[in-house]
Amino acid sequence: MLTKTNIEPFLIQSTTHTPAISFVPDNLYFNIVGIASFPQSVQLFSNAARWITEYDLSLDLRSQVNKDKSLHLTFEFNILVPDNESLDAMKNLFTSLERMNRMNNRRVYVSIKWHYHSENENIKIFLWQCIDRYRVFFETINEMGAPSFYIQPTNVTPEIFFDTPNHVFRITGSSRPEHPDAFYDKVIKWIECNGRQWMSEYPLNIKMYYFNTSSGKTLLNILKYMDKWYSEENRGTINWYYSGEYEYEYDEVREEFEPYLQNISFNYIQYNQ
Secondary structure (H helix, E strand, O other), X not given: OOOOOOOOOEEEOOOXXXXXXXXXXXXXXXXXXXXXXXXXXXXXXXXXXXXXXXXXXXHHHHHHHOOOOOEEEEEEEEEEOOOHHHHHHHHHHHHHHHHHHHOHHHOEEEEEEEEOOOOOHHHHHHHHHHHHHOXXXXXXXXXXXXXXXXXXXXXXXXXXXXEHHHOEEEEEEEEOOOOHHHHHHHHHHHHHHHHHHHOXXXXXXXXXXXXXXXXXXXXXXXXXXXXXXXXXXXXXXXXXXEEOOOOHXXXXXXXXXXXXXXXXXXXXXXXXX
């Protein structure tokens, strides 16, 4: 049983200029939905960022009591026709979320789920700026319901880039986190919910500079799950990139991955570092 926080919920009703906000700490789920316009929304988002900072502090006690538990927090945004000033104000909110996410000794993992309309260029530019800047799990969902999933790389975790509207799915970088199951948990859940519908007709591109044993086992479990989507007549494809300087990686993948996948074909592509 997770210890509850001692912070009050942050609940705001929507108006003609500001969105509704529902931050209920013990639900581990947080929602902002509605219209956002300047200047009313700017102050509202500032207050929301302060609440997140207070909530972040309250997580210290919670994580100390539940040392073996990891917390997965989801912040969902469905902002209708926001102006640029309101979007800029939201960056302070995202900064607070990233600060919370970076304290990995507490095993707190934050994800942002953002609903958007493809024709809104301001939103698309804003989302790409945030994706490039903030190292949190970032899922975007367009008006057709196509979900995309992003996370920026760190020194110990890879980039996850599942760009569904453009049919690009890749995992790139190094993987040696202290708790790989906790890091990959959201990736696995996303694939379980969306993979067969959106990924199965396109190759998965993997370019790993390094992965430790536990990360390799987790990655293999992901591929074994995907293997169930296919058959001998309808095979899946993995494009695996390996270094021309370390060709033993090619043999390692063939020995440790291929034998466990019955319905997925591997294309090996050499690159030079």
